Amino acid sequence: MVRFMLRFLSLMALVIAVMAGTIDAIQSVSASEPVLTPLAVAWSTASPDTIALVADGIMRKFPYAWDPAAMWVLSQPAFAVLLALSLFFWVIAYKRRPVAGRFTA
Known part of the structure; x- marks a missing residue:
């Protein structure tokens, strides 16, 4: 279920990036x-x-991260940030195939 949600988030970020x-x-x-x-x-x-x-949430919980990190991300092109976010979600949800093959235990 978690993998499905991450793949769905990846798809939505990719669609918005395009x-x-x-x-x-x-x-x-x-x-x-x-x-x-x-x-x-x-x-x-x-x-x-x-x-x-x-x-407001970032400034309240992590005030030291607002200027260097959040402002940098918000100043980047929207399509690039969303493509990176889509790739991030896809990598987290990726499941590797078994090395020995599909019929092994």
Whole structure:
């Protein structure tokens, strides 16, 4: 069940990353220059309440991590962060095949 949820989260992050990348590509073609939307801008556009809730929670529990870590992640392109998150969930949920074959005990 946990593996299924991690794979589902990986799929959802991948779908959102592809959407964000597509939007950036369309804006780049229209502007004739590369346009990369930071995660903070994309997140606040999509759901301003949740970004404020997460920011408040991080600042309350881990105030020393807000400036160096969270601000760096929020300033990165949205599609890249979501692709990395998708890969992270997929790697956690990955199950290796048995070395000896499928019919071994």
